[in-house]
Amino acid sequence: MILDQIVSKKYEELMNIKAPKRSLYDALSCDDISIIAEIKRASPSAGAIAEDVDAANRARQYEAGGARAISVVTERHFFKGDLKMLQLAKESSNLPILRKDFMFDELQIYESLFAGADAVLFIVSILKGNKLCDLVKLAQDLGMETLVEVHDEDELTEALKSDAKAIGFNNRDLKTMTVDMGRCESLIKAFHLLEPGSERKLVAESGVRTKEDVKRLQELGFDGILIGETLMRSSNPTSLLKELLGDTR
Numbered sequence: 001m002i003l004d005q006i007v008s009k010k011y012e013e014l015m016n017i018k019a020p021k022r023s024l025y026d027a028l029s030c031d032d033i034s035i036i037a038e039i040k041r042a043s044p045s046a047g048a049i050a051e052d053v054d055a056a057n058r059a060r061q062y063e064a065g066g067a068r069a070i071s072v073v074t075e076r077h078f079f080k081g082d083l084k085m086l087q088l089a090k091e092s093s094n095l096p097i098l099r100k101d102f103m104f105d106e107l108q109i110y111e112s113l114f115a116g117a118d119a120v121l122f123i124v125s126i127l128k129g130n131k132l133c134d135l136v137k138l139a140q141d142l143g144m145e146t147l148v149e150v151h152d153e154d155e156l157t158e159a160l161k162s163d164a165k166a167i168g169f170n171n172r173d174l175k176t177m178t179v180d181m182g183r184c185e186s187l188i189k190a191f192h193l194l195e196p197g198s199e200r201k202l203v204a205e206s207g208v209r210t211k212e213d214v215k216r217l218q219e220l221g222f223d224g225i226l227i228g229e230t231l232m233r234s235s236n237p238t239s240l241l242k243e244l245l246g247d248t249r
């Protein structure tokens, strides 16, 4: 498609001017566990969390605390987010930026690229059939990386049909909104059976509160952990991140 060619050319131009590519995959390839720190104003499960958050400052605080990537929830309706937050986080930090939204259309991928996203999230439960594979491919052709989120083994099987370099296991049940850390445990076992010796990186998502949680997920073999609410409720996320990472480095 000609539009893809124009946009990826534009991307190359942009990348030549800007600093080297920020890679989520590299951020997840360290020897110890990496935290992807999330900026979000609100959520369906918690309601308002920090509606007046200064995304630029948060991004700097997360980087200072040792986060290796930043996730920005840009979804408007349930999470009160916008793309401006993503742009601010990108400008004020050196970390790779993951865009989190309900992504189901090609246009959203182009929009993410132009807003400065280094990676985009896809949620298997809202993407039917070949759509997931097509969107993952488009994002990767345009130079972005992808994280594909699953909640159960059926969704995991779907995710593995795509070329995504990272898979996220969400501990939150989207119907009841409750969090069960046991989900990550059983899904990581299933993953190793389905794809032994895989090169993909694995991320545990949602409900992480304590350094014991971090340690446990590291022991289970996760490359990264995505932490939102716990960090957003803190007035000093830099020291909280250092504390959460304390026993792992």
Ligand SMILES: O=P(O)(O)OC[C@@H](O)[C@@H](O)c1c[nH]c2ccccc12
Residues within 6 Å of the ligand: 038, 040, 073, 075, 079, 100, 101, 102, 123, 149, 170, 205, 206, 207, 208, 226, 227, 228, 229, 230
């Ligand atoms: O705030 P928590 O419990 O740390 O969770 C973070 C993250 O996993 C969660 O925000 C999330 C997971 N998948 C999503 C998809 C869209 C928006 C948000 C999300």
